Amino acid sequence: MLKFWDSKADAVVKGDNLREIAPIQEEIYEDEDGLTHLVFSKQMFDNPRYKIPENDLQLFKKFLDGGSRSYPSDGNIPLDVVATEARIIINEIMDITSNPEHEFYEEACDAMKNGGYGIVRGCVKIYLEKYTTRDWRRKRFTDDIDFWIFELRLFEHILKKSGWKKNPDTKEWEKKVDWIDYDTNNKKSGILIASNDLDQRMSFGNGSYLDGSDLKSIFKKKLKRGHDVDLSDVINVAMLQNSPDNGESDDWQNAWESIEESANTRDSRIISNMISLCRYAYAIADYIERVGNSIRKCNRLIFNKNEYPNSELKRICRYSSHWMGYFINNGPEATRSMIYNFLIEQQHLRQKYANNLKNFANNVLKLLNSKVRHADVQFEIN
DSSP states (O other): OOSOOOSOTTOEETTTTEEOOOOOOSEEEEOTTSOEEEEEOOOOOOOTTOOOOSSHHHHHHHHHTTOSOOOOOSSSEEHHHHHHHHHHHHHHHHHHHTOTTSTTHHHHHHHTTTOGGGGBOHHHHHHHTTOSOHHHHHHOEESEEEEOOSOHHHHHHHHHHTTOEEOTTTOOEEEEEEEEETTTTEEEEEEEEEEEGGGGTTOBTTTBOOOOSSHHHHHHHHHHHOOHHHHHHHHHHHHHHOOTTTOOOHHHHHHHHHHHHHHHHOOHHHHHHHHHHHHHHHHHHHHHHHHHHHHHHHGGGGGOTTTSOHHHHHHHGGGOHHHHHHHHHHHHHHHHHHHHHHHHHHHHHHHHHHHHHHHHHHHHHHHHHHHHGGGTEEEEEO
16 A cells, blocks of 8 residues: 555656556654555656746746746647647538538538537647646647547548648658747747547556547546646646636536546556646645746836846747737837736736645545545645
8 A cells, every 4th residue: 555656757667658656755654543644745847848946036037938837748849739730620520511412421510519629639629628728728739639530531531631641651640730939939840640549449558448538538548647748737727627716617527527536446556646646736836826926026027128128028929929919019118018917917817826726636635535544544745
């Protein structure tokens, strides 16, 4: 019972994409009632793309420059670029549903029965449904679109029409995509892969299988695999969706069922993944709270023309077409006021997101402890 908790959340065992489960290095003690407490520390993702600044001023500047937090990713193509390609596929199929004479009319109607976004899974589905903040949607990277289409002839027909080509060696559908790297202003390109997750429907590692394309099914897969990128995605959905103040959506309530079902398995790997989920969630909540405090302290710096001359102000606007358009149409002074209003909003949102995450981690930890109480064990995060 004490020897399967992870010490590294993204160590992958070669050949099966499962995480390495190693003995814990954290505190263990037994209380007077004979209850064994396993105490874990909070932990941030090890992300080489982003080093957290030590002081509030640098943290604020990093936030305003669009880089206050990067996200673990499983690819190199910006998710917004990938989502655009997914929309092309969805729209092509939608067009067919309005033409009863089309060869694939019935197949298209069947594919669209759960809505256009029902044919995609994974991070692309999370993006399209806007389950997360814009910050995540802009900074997450991937290399493939996970489709969920039963009508395989329709699938291949649309891919061919949309410029995809089948690699004769890998048998995968590929498409070259281009985008502008806003940090360097250079053009970049990458190969995007379209995979149909139905190939994995009956077998997905460790005896599990894929159920569908809804948020609950996506969570189940991510919790079972438990790589850093998976846990990060779950945390970023929870940060926005787990909001007791504003009420919870049906999608989030269903997604929470996947967490309950995962805890019910009492599988050592899954429980370990969920402990890591809590460790990261608490640490990220602390970090987001720090960002909010730095914005509160430094928000009026946007009016300081020594720190932010017009040229720097324009550079800051590069990530947002709305901001850039505002700068061009209204000038730098009006843009400073617009960004200041944005900062005031964000300082409150950061606190809200932090509270949502802490509430989420508390609930997951409480759930886990309810499942191991019979073994006289309790998990804690210090």
